Amino acid sequence: MRHACLRILRKPSIAAFMLLCSAFAAPLAAQHNGARPAAAASPPEDGQWTMPSRDYASTRYSGLNQITRSNVRNLKLAFTFDTLNRKGHEAAPIVVGNMMYLTTPYPNHVWALDLSKGGRAVWVFRPHPAPASQGIACCDVVNRGAMYANGRLFFTTLDGEVFAIDAKSGHQVWRNKIGDISKGETITMSPLVAEGKVLVGNSGGEMGVRGWLAALDAGTGRLAWKAYSTGPDKDVLIGPSFKPYYASDRGADLGVHTWPAEAWKIGGGTVWGWISYDPQLKMIYYGTGNPGPWNAQQRPGDNKWTTGVFARDIATGQARWFYQSSPHDLFDHDDINEQVLLDMPIHGRMTPVLVRPGRNGYMYVIDRRTGQVYSAEAYGFINSMDGVDLATGRVRMVKEKAPKEGRVIRNICPTASGVKDWNPSAFSPRTGLLYVPHENMCMDEGVFEANYIAGTPYVGADVKMYAGPGGHRGVFTAWDPVRAKPVWEIKESLPLWSGALATGGDVVFYGTMDGWFKAIDASAAGGGRLLWQVRLDSGIISQPVSYRGPDGRQYVAVVTGVGGWAGAIVSAQLDPRDPTAALGMVNAMRDLPGRTKPGGTLYVFALPK
Amino acid sequence: MSSPFRNSFLPRALPSLHAGRGRGWVRLSKRRFASLAHPPLAPPLQGGGFIALAFLLALAGCDREQRDMNGQPKAETAAFVPRGDPRSAEYENNAFHIAQGQKWFGWFNCSGCHFHGGGGMGPPLMDDQWRYGGRMEDIVASILYGRPNGMPDWRNKITEQQAWELAAYVKSLSAHPRQDALSARADEMSNTEPQTLQERQKVVPETKAQPSGEEN
Numbered sequence: 001m002r003h004a005c006l007r008i009l010r011k012p013s014i015a016a017f018m019l020l021c022s023a024f025a026a027p028l029a030a031q032h033n034g035a036r037p038a039a040a041a042s043p044p045e046d047g048q049w050t051m052p053s054r055d056y057a058s059t060r061y062s063g064l065n066q067i068t069r070s071n072v073r074n075l076k077l078a079f080t081f082d083t084l085n086r087k088g089h090e091a092a093p094i095v096v097g098n099m100m101y102l103t104t105p106y107p108n109h110v111w112a113l114d115l116s117k118g119g120r121a122v123w124v125f126r127p128h129p130a131p132a133s134q135g136i137a138c139c140d141v142v143n144r145g146a147m148y149a150n151g152r153l154f155f156t157t158l159d160g161e162v163f164a165i166d167a168k169s170g171h172q173v174w175r176n177k178i179g180d181i182s183k184g185e186t187i188t189m190s191p192l193v194a195e196g197k198v199l200v201g202n203s204g205g206e207m208g209v210r211g212w213l214a215a216l217d218a219g220t221g222r223l224a225w226k227a228y229s230t231g232p233d234k235d236v237l238i239g240p241s242f243k244p245y246y247a248s249d250r251g252a253d254l255g256v257h258t259w260p261a262e263a264w265k266i267g268g269g270t271v272w273g274w275i276s277y278d279p280q281l282k283m284i285y286y287g288t289g290n291p292g293p294w295n296a297q298q299r300p301g302d303n304k305w306t307t308g309v310f311a312r313d314i315a316t317g318q319a320r321w322f323y324q325s326s327p328h329d330l331f332d333h334d335d336i337n338e339q340v341l342l343d344m345p346i347h348g349r350m351t352p353v354l355v356r357p358g359r360n361g362y363m364y365v366i367d368r369r370t371g372q373v374y375s376a377e378a379y380g381f382i383n384s385m386d387g388v389d390l391a392t393g394r395v396r397m398v399k400e401k402a403p404k405e406g407r408v409i410r411n412i413c414p415t416a417s418g419v420k421d422w423n424p425s426a427f428s429p430r431t432g433l434l435y436v437p438h439e440n441m442c443m444d445e446g447v448f449e450a451n452y453i454a455g456t457p458y459v460g461a462d463v464k465m466y467a468g469p470g471g472h473r474g475v476f477t478a479w480d481p482v483r484a485k486p487v488w489e490i491k492e493s494l495p496l497w498s499g500a501l502a503t504g505g506d507v508v509f510y511g512t513m514d515g516w517f518k519a520i521d522a523s524a525a526g527g528g529r530l531l532w533q534v535r536l537d538s539g540i541i542s543q544p545v546s547y548r549g550p551d552g553r554q555y556v557a558v559v560t561g562v563g564g565w566a567g568a569i570v571s572a573q574l575d576p577r578d579p580t581a582a583l584g585m586v587n588a589m590r591d592l593p594g595r596t597k598p599g600g601t602l603y604v605f606a607l608p609k
Numbered sequence: 610m611s612s613p614f615r616n617s618f619l620p621r622a623l624p625s626l627h628a629g630r631g632r633g634w635v636r637l638s639k640r641r642f643a644s645l646a647h648p649p650l651a652p653p654l655q656g657g658g659f660i661a662l663a664f665l666l667a668l669a670g671c672d673r674e675q676r677d678m679n680g681q682p683k684a685e686t687a688a689f690v691p692r693g694d695p696r697s698a699e700y701e702n703n704a705f706h707i708a709q710g711q712k713w714f715g716w717f718n719c720s721g722c723h724f725h726g727g728g729g730m731g732p733p734l735m736d737d738q739w740r741y742g743g744r745m746e747d748i749v750a751s752i753l754y755g756r757p758n759g760m761p762d763w764r765n766k767i768t769e770q771q772a773w774e775l776a777a778y779v780k781s782l783s784a785h786p787r788q789d790a791l792s793a794r795a796d797e798m799s800n801t802e803p804q805t806l807q808e809r810q811k812v813v814p815e816t817k818a819q820p821s822g823e824e825n
Contacts, residue, residue, distance in 0.1 A: 135722065135759010138730055206721070446797075450718075455761055457721025457730065462797050568729065575736050578727025580797055586727055 033432040033482035035344035037061070038352060038368075040280040042341075045504070047548030052092035052145040052190045052499075053424065054545070056277040057341035060426035062546035065504035066554035067607060072507050072519045073532045075605040078555060079119040083111065086598040087571050088563015090422075091145035091190070092499070092543035093602060094153070095557075096167060098550045101153055102559065102602060106134055106141035108157040112170055116550040119604065123170035125163075133159035136181045136455065138206040139565035139582070140572065142188050144422070145543070149193040149218065156187040162200050162216060174221035178202075184209045184455050192275040193218055194284070195314050201271025205289040205334060206583075208458030211269035211306070213286060215317055225317035229269025229288040229305050231255045236305060237312070242319045245371040246393035248302065249322050258301040266452055267299065268292035269306035273336025273422055276354065278368055283311050283320055285354055285368070287335035293450035294332050294416070295460030297405055302327040307335045309356065309364075311371060321371030325358050326395060330402050331384065331445075332416035332461075332583075333360040338424040340434060344482050346374050355481045357425055357436050359418030360395065362388055365481060377484045379477055380419035380438060381468050384412050403447040403461070413442040415465045416583060417565060421497070424543065428502035431522050433487055434479045435508045437496035440468040441588055463584025473588060476500075476510060476520070478528065488528040490520065494592065497566045499543035501556070507531060509556060511540025513567055514595040517558055517603070536560045538599020539567055539592070553606050561600035562592070571598050690746040690753070697745040700777040708792040710778025713771050715796050717763070725797045726782040731760065735782045743783070748776035 041056035045063030054060050067075065083089070087105035094101040100119065102111040110125040134141050137158055146155035153167045160179020165172050178200065179185035184207025192199045198221075201213040211229035216222065227237040232253045244250055251257070256264055270289040277284050291299055291306040308324035326333045339354040344365075346353065352368040362376040362385075376388035376395075384401035388394070401412050420438035427434050443465040450460025467473045474492030479485075498511035506522040515536045521529040539562025546556045563571035568582045569589045579587035700706045714720055722728075726735030741751050752772045755762030763772065781791060 131757050132759050132761075135730060135761070448715075451716060453718055453766070456718040458718075459721055462725075572728065572732070573736075573738075574729065575727040575733040577735060578725045578733070581724045581727025581733070582729040583724075586729075 033344070033480055034350070035342050035432040035482050036429050037427065038278060038280070038341040038343055041276070041278055048097070049093070049095040049545040049547050050148040051094070051192070052147070052543055053274060053276070053338065056194065056279060058274060058276045058338045058424065059340060059429070059502070060424060060500060060543070061428055061502045061504075063504040064546055064548055064554040067503060067507055067546075067556065068505035069507055069521050069523075069526075069531060071607060072505070074607055075519070075532055075534075075556070076608055078604045078606045080604070081111070081113060081119050081121070081602040083109070083559070083561070083600040083602070085109070085561070085600040087561065087600070088140040088142045088567055089542050089559045089561030089600050090142040090564055091559065092545050093557045093559065094146050094148050095545065095547040096148045099167065100557070101146055101148070101167070103143050103146050103155050104600065105143055105561075105563065106137070106158045108143055108155070110146060110153065110155060110165065110170070112167075119602075125165055125170045125172070127157050127161065127163055127175075129157040129159040129161065130181060133181050133186055136184055136204065136207065137186045137188065138204070138457075140563040140568045142564055143190075144188060145190040147191050147193050152218070154191045154193055154198050154218070156189065156191060156200055158186050158188065160185050160187050160202070162187070162191065162198060162221065164198070164218070164221060176216055176221040176223070178214050178216070178223070182455050183207075184458075187272075189272045192277060192284070194277045194279070195282070197224055197314060199275050199284065199286075201286070203270050203272040205268040205270040205272075205292060205332075206294075206457050206459050207455065208266035208268070208292045208452050209270060210265055210267060211271055211289055213271040213317075215314070227310075227312065227317045227319070228255070229271065230259070230264035230267040236319065237317045238319045241313065242321070243370075244321045245323065245367075245373075248327070248392065248394065249304070249324065254302070254304040258304045260299060260301070263299050266292060266458065267303060267306065271336065273334070274338040274424060276339045276341050277314065278341055278352070281352070281368060282314055283368070284314050285309060285311050285339045285341070287337060287339070287356070289334040289336055290332045291329050293458045293460040295405065295447040295450055296328060296330045296403065297447065298449060298460065300328075303329065307333055309335060309339065309354075309366070311368070323366060323371045323373065323393060325362070325364065326360050330397065331360075331412065331414075333358075333418055335359060336422065337420060340425070340427045341368065342427065342481065355427075355434060357420050357434070357438065357479075359420060360385060361414050361419035362395070363479060363481070363484065365484070375484045378419075379436060379479055379486060380440060380475065381413050382419065384414070403445045405447055405449065408444055408446040410444045411442055412445055413468055414439065415441045415443040415588075416445075416463060417441070417465070417495075417585065421565070423497050423541070424499045426500040426502035426508060428506070428508070428522055430504065430506060431478075431524060432480065432482065433522070433524065434481055435500040435502055435510075435522070436477045436479055437498060437500050437510050438475050438477065439473060439495040440470065440475050441465050441473050441495060442468045443584055445584075459583070461583075462580045464579045465584045465588040467588065474512070476528070478522070478524065480524075487524045488526075490528040490530075494595075495566050495588070497541040497564055498558075501544040501546060503546050503556075509544045509558070511536075511542070511544065511558055511560075513539040513541065513562055513592060515539050515560060515562075517544070534605075536599075536603055537597070537601055538562050539570070539596040541567055549606070553609070555604050555606045557602060557604045559600070559602050562596050562598065567592065569593060570596060690750040692744065692746050694746050696773050700773040701745050701780060702787045702790045703777060704790045704792070706774045706777045707781050707790055708794065709771075710774035710776070711792055711794070711796055713767070713775050714778055717767060717775075719775065720797075734779050737783055743780070745773070745776050745780060748779050749773055752776060
């Protein structure tokens with residue numbers, strides 16, 4: 001901490017900040033750090049859960065407080081529901097009024113359950129995506145959930161289609177095919193609906209696709225705007241209102257000039273993660289995926305606008321600022337993780353920021369208005385990078401860890417899947433802490449020249465992953481975003497691939513890949529104390545949610561079904577004798593088949609009546 | 610290097626960009642069905658002249674380019690290479706063909722989905738499970754004609770000889786390949802430390818293994 005204070009103090013600074021710094025040096029663990037969700041993006045608790053991130057600020061915080069630290073151990077199963085699907089279930093259940101909606105992995109069924117009738121299925125919507133899309137999806141055939149808005153449910157299918165269906169009847173309102181699997185495009189993300197727009201991006205960063213984010217009209221499904229992540233400014237929707245904070249992001253057509261000739265056309269930068277929205281600034285925030293191919297020697301240059309975060313005007317899609325977390329990405333560090341919109345004290349003044357646990361391992365605190373990085377501290381073990389230069393915004397790479405053609409670089413930490421992958425963290429306004437489920441793994445990587453053949457992988461890397469220092473592969477960290485340091489950590493044997501849920505009873509929930517669903521004391525003083533856990537039928541890689549049922553009780557829901565990149569060894573029965581299987585992930589997960597089995601069941605818990 | 614490769618497809622050349630526009634996939638599948646139902650050229654010929662015909666032929670040419678790249682689902686029984694093809698015995702367990710197949714396996718991005726046999730986006734190839742049959746002819750059919758759950762079709766992108774060589778290599782990944790036919794060349798990264806860099810391992814461990822330690 002002192003180190004960080006000194007670094008910031010080098011810049012012309014304020015006396016108030018010096019006071020703050022000295023204040024931080026004192027043990028003040030119990031005192032609230034002043035961070036709170038952006039008010040306009042985080043409406044008061046209404047007992048529902050209408051989008052995977054709970055609110056536009058992406059807090060994943062339920063204000064319900066019937067379940068507390070003292071009674072959580074009494075949680076009992078209320079009901080279960082089998083989705084009949086045995087692939088990786090990453091989606092969050094959506095709760096609106098008396099109804100719950102579940103989306104499954106391919107073939108992307110949507111189930112409607114009536115909560116007033118014990119979770120009985122009311123209807124199921126079957127979109128029939130193209131079976132060939134299963135062979136185009138890089139890392140299992142997952143889907144991350146639907147979003148509810150204005151009586152409609154919006155979701156995507158693996159073969160690149162967006163659907164709007166009537167939430168009551170389950171009848172289709174419109175559909176629009178915006179992805180093309182023959183080019184390697186799939187869609188796995190959950191749409192974000194705001195201001196009458198449905199925002200959806202493509203997946204396929206391992207297939208040489210060109211990434212984009214599209215805005216469809218929520219009423220008709222027609223394309224309103226489409227912003228590419230590579231190419232000329234007019235395609236990226238960069239115009240006069242684009243004012244990036246750092247000099248390296250200024251210039252004409254950087255999406256072309258920071259690439260070898262034509263390489264931007266197959267350069268990746270897909271948009272398959274999370275979008276946050278600030279209704280006050282009317283800006284959306286989202287990250288772009290890795291550049292293609294993984295072999296960085298084939299694409300000298302900064303490879304704009306991949307592996308960075310965009311702020312855009314929601315009405316027009318015009319870019320407002322951009323920050324590149326990993327210029328010339330070496331390690332597949334997709335920057336698609338969630339951005340939690342907070343207002344918190346920076347240099348003593350309340351500042352609108354977004355906090356994002358980057359895949360490269362740095363916890364970025366970025367000004368929502370300008371794109372200035374206030375802090376970027378490591379929240380996991382990193383040896384391939386050496387901090388972020390806050391003056392230039394650029395991450396410092398460790399030269400010896402850069403992959404080179406013709407040799408194998410060993411012990412690169414973190415792995416391609418990063419210190420944290422897609423699985424989102426949760427923020428509690430009560431504690432001011434961010435709860436981050438993440439990984440602790442390292443890898444060996446050998447790169448070679450990749451050939452581009454449309455619709456097939458464009459990677460050029462052989463990877464082998466394994467546990468990081470300490471031998472544990474997962475970590476659950478409670479992070480103080482204001483003081484930029486961890487408060488406590490829980491070590492987990494397996495990498496964490498599930499999201500986190502924070503609740504008003506100061507209990508946080510998450511699941512493990514071997515099927516434990518855990519409740520943890522959220523407080524800083526609790527030190528990450530385990531309050532309750534239950535073993536479920538399959539590993540958990542989904543996003544737990546909490547809601548108020550028709551009977552007025554608080555419920556906690558989670559879906560099992562191991563899979564995804566880390567769990568494909570179980571859901572797709574991959575062969576661990578090949579350590580490079582599934583982009584090297586299989587090597588790190590070779591014990592998983594003995595610890596869990598494929599599944600796909602919703603479990604809902606509540607306190608006894 | 611052998612001439613068939615030179616004449617067919619140059620994977621080492623600069624990336625050749627896919628020319629398809631927009632939603633080629635859906636449009637094409639409809640068009641394909643339509644052309645099965647009606648003779649495609651009959652209506653235009655009634656009212657059109659030579660130029661229109663030439664234009665249509667050019668358009669059809671464009672489509673034919675795209676068709677090879679599409680992800681059209683294939684019926685599982687559609688792909689068929691008759692059993693007893695003499696090439697089966699010629700390629701299987703042949704050292705040269707296996708080594709060639711191993712090379713194509715990397716060059717044509719097979720390893721991007723199946724990796725080095727363990728699978729990923731595509732199923733594992735080193736186990737004993739064959740979704741679509743494990744004979745040489747079945748494997749060649751899978752490669753040339755594709756399979757419905759994501760295996761693309763490679764006909765017109767690679768030569769038949771390359772397909773048979775790939776099949777010989779794929780077949781060698783599972784079951785019990787003849788050791789004298791396998792290539793000593795490893796095309797993947799070296800996954801173990803060279804023995805010369807490893808410390809000599811004790812035959813009998815001096816201390817007991819840690820009681821609650823993680824494996825690996």
